[in-house]
Amino acid sequence: MAQDKITCRWAALSLSSIAGVFLPDILLPREASERISHELVAVSTTGSKERAASWFNEYKIPNADSITLYQSWEEMLEKGEFDIVYISTPHPLHYQHVLRALHHKRNVLVEKPATMNRPQYEKLVELAVQQGVVLMEAMWTRYLPATRYFQEELLPKIGEVKRVYAEFSFPIVSPDLSHSSRFLDKQAGAGSLLDQGVYALTWADIALNGLDEGTSTTDVVHASSMSVPGVPNEVDDIDTVVLSKHAKGSDRQTAVGIITTSMTLPGSSKPSFYQRLQAKRSAPAVRIEATKASVAVSFPPIRPEQLHVQWYGDEFVGSDGIEKEEVIDRPVERGWGIWYQADVIAQKVMEQRSAQGPGVVIGAEESLRVLGYLDQARKLSHITYDDALEAV
Numbered sequence: 382m383a384q385d386k387i388t389c390r391w392a393a394l395s396l397s398s399i400a401g402v403f404l405p406d407i408l409l410p411r412e413a414s415e416r417i418s419h420e421l422v423a424v425s426t427t428g429s430k431e432r433a434a435s436w437f438n439e440y441k442i443p444n445a446d447s448i449t450l451y452q453s454w455e456e457m458l459e460k461g462e463f464d465i466v467y468i469s470t471p472h473p474l475h476y477q478h479v480l481r482a483l484h485h486k487r488n489v490l491v492e493k494p495a496t497m498n499r500p501q502y503e504k505l506v507e508l509a510v511q512q513g514v515v516l517m518e519a520m521w522t523r524y525l526p527a528t529r530y531f532q533e534e535l536l537p538k539i540g541e542v543k544r545v546y547a548e549f550s551f552p553i554v555s556p557d558l559s560h561s562s563r564f565l566d567k568q569a570g571a572g573s574l575l576d577q578g579v580y581a582l583t584w585a586d587i588a589l590n591g592l593d594e595g596t597s598t599t600d601v602v603h604a605s606s607m608s609v610p611g612v613p614n615e616v617d618d619i620d621t622v623v624l625s626k627h628a629k630g631s632d633r634q635t636a637v638g639i640i641t642t643s644m645t646l647p648g649s650s651k652p653s654f655y656q657r658l659q660a661k662r663s664a665p666a667v668r669i670e671a672t673k674a675s676v677a678v679s680f681p682p683i684r685p686e687q688l689h690v691q692w693y694g695d696e697f698v699g700s701d702g703i704e705k706e707e708v709i710d711r712p713v714e715r716g717w718g719i720w721y722q723a724d725v726i727a728q729k730v731m732e733q734r735s736a737q738g739p740g741v742v743i744g745a746e747e748s749l750r751v752l753g754y755l756d757q758a759r760k761l762s763h764i765t766y767d768d769a770l771e772a773v
């Protein structure tokens with residue numbers, strides 16, 4: 382039997398830079414056969430009406446005249462008529478914005494990192510469940526076809542993962558960047574670990590814990606950091622984190638992860654930021670080494686489209702005497718690909734509505750594990766923020 386079509390009505394809390402990618406992406410035209418479509422119905426901004434109008438124009442937002450514009454995010458959360466609110470303010474604001482949204486029984490997609498620390502997200506997870514709504518961290522990389530293929534199809538076949546290198550750096554911080562930019566302002570959560578490390582740690586976590594056997598724990602055993610030179614307040618830049626996986630109740634290491642990140646070094650990327658993110662030929666950024674195969678993911682690992690697999694062992698030796706190499710293409714179907722996560726939460730919101738049970742947090746365990754690694758790494762590498770930004 383054909384399923385009903387769903388149109389999900391979105392509200393956006395802020396006209397941030399990333400909202401200029403996410404909103405146009407979810408609003409792209411869909412095939413008639415697709416079940417889910419999205420509509421932007423409300424926006425709140427601290428800026429002027431004129432700025433909002435030119436923003437809608439710049440990002441070619443369809444039907445901009447019918448979007449309700451709020452100049453108070455509190456009012457939008459209280460009175461707006463929408464299905465999901467997309468929160469894309471700087472990370473220290475996520476906690477209070479999501480908290481308020483959940484109090485109003487709103488379904489929420491919140492940008493990465495979900496919060497400044499694990500205790501804050503624990504609180505939000507608990508509240509979302511109590512309020513019967515859906516909450517999700519916008520860790521869009523997890524929902525792309527290549528990542529899903531890795532986790533669902535390859536991971537169960539490549540044997541035991543023993544070592545992971547996960548690198549995500551690109552030089553978004555240039556010497557002339559204003560110190561008030563969110564990348565350099567500690568009050569706005571500046572620092573490479575929270576901003577970029579969250580992706581590299583997500584890849585490491587998918588590789589180490591993506592099969593979720595529930596018998597192991599993974600902890601940070603080393604973390605060190607170098608700050609951006611010449612910027613006040615020690616903004617972390619070149620970060621290295623080592624993860625150690627071990628069976629629960631045992632200190633015998635079964636796998637290791639080496640995670641690197643930077644806002645000034647090019648890492649494995651190629652020239653100029655946006656070209657880099659779309660580079661077709663670039664160096665591996667993530668490498669997963671398992672007993673039967675190793676898998677390489679090229680830069681940008683936040684938007685993978687191809688997996689390079691080198692199989693090991695007699696069973697993979699071909700007639701040429703060489704072990705099988707495979708290149709697996711799983712391209713993004715349209716646009717930037719940040720819309721996949723929107724379909725995931727929209728689907729869940731509709732299911733939740735008919736089930737009317739306790740709330741659901743999509744990817745809760747994964748988000749909490751990664752936030753836990755960030756907390757542990759920050760402690761070891763002495764990366765601190767004002768207590769007010771971290772309060773629960």
Ligand SMILES: NC(=O)C1=CN([C@@H]2O[C@H](COP(=O)(O)OP(=O)(O)OC[C@H]3O[C@@H](n4cnc5c(N)ncnc54)[C@H](OP(=O)(O)O)[C@@H]3O)[C@@H](O)[C@H]2O)C=CC1
Nearest residue numbers: 395396397398399426427428469470471472492493494563
């Ligand atoms: N998924 C991804 O690929 C990406 C995710 N991000 C994440 O998105 C978040 C935002 O990043 P980015 O887009 O670069 O940020 P920007 O600095 O571009 O925008 C942040 C916006 O937040 C709003 N804002 C600021 N202060 C307040 C306040 N006190 N109350 C309410 N709203 C406020 C403003 O919107 P307005 O003027 O409309 O009020 C501002 O433009 C970060 O957490 C970041 O990690 C960022 C880039 C990429």
Ligand SMILES: O=C1OC[C@@H](O)[C@H](O)[C@H]1O
Nearest residue numbers: 399493553576577580683
């Ligand atoms: O999420 C992100 O994606 C890529 C970069 O633009 C940025 O540092 C980060 O916030």
